């Protein structure tokens with residue numbers, strides 16, 4: 252059987268307001284636009300896409316653990332079928348603060364791509380540091396919401412592990 256490709260797209264705090272918050276920085280596309288475009292792309296490329304957004308750090312940790320079939324959500328109906336082979340994550344402000352989301356990603360050992368809509372390196376100095384970049388397969392920033400499309404591109408996915416059936 253061919254390897255399964257199931258990708259999890261996570262958006263962190265405040266990204267539910269994409270399209271409304273600071274449009275001069277983040278543009279006018281909404282999170283719904285981003286997720287539906289990503290679903291179209293997934294269908295075209297033949298992988299399953301799960302999407303998740305939360306404003307809560309612990310909820311993101313629980314969802315990452317569930318992506319490996321572990322943690323509290325694993326007891327609530329998430330099964331092995333929900334295991335993913337790669338994660339695309341825009342951690343939002345947690346990028347610059349979150350040891351625990353970093354630890355969650357390292358703990359499940361699922362390769363991930365970090366994406367930011369804005370060019371964080373052209374913004375406030377404290378946005379230049381990420382708790383994720385040194386462990387990410389790739390980091391995409393400053394491409395606007397096209398960054399999500401780039402992250403899900405098969406060229407990037409080919410570089411990632413897949414879960415054998």
Ligand SMILES: O=C1C[C@@](O)(C(=O)O)C[C@@H](O)[C@@H]1O
Nearest residue numbers: 265342343344367368369378
């Ligand atoms: O919430 C966000 C969004 C962001 O991750 C981006 O997509 O550009 C950049 C972060 O610094 C910020 O806190």
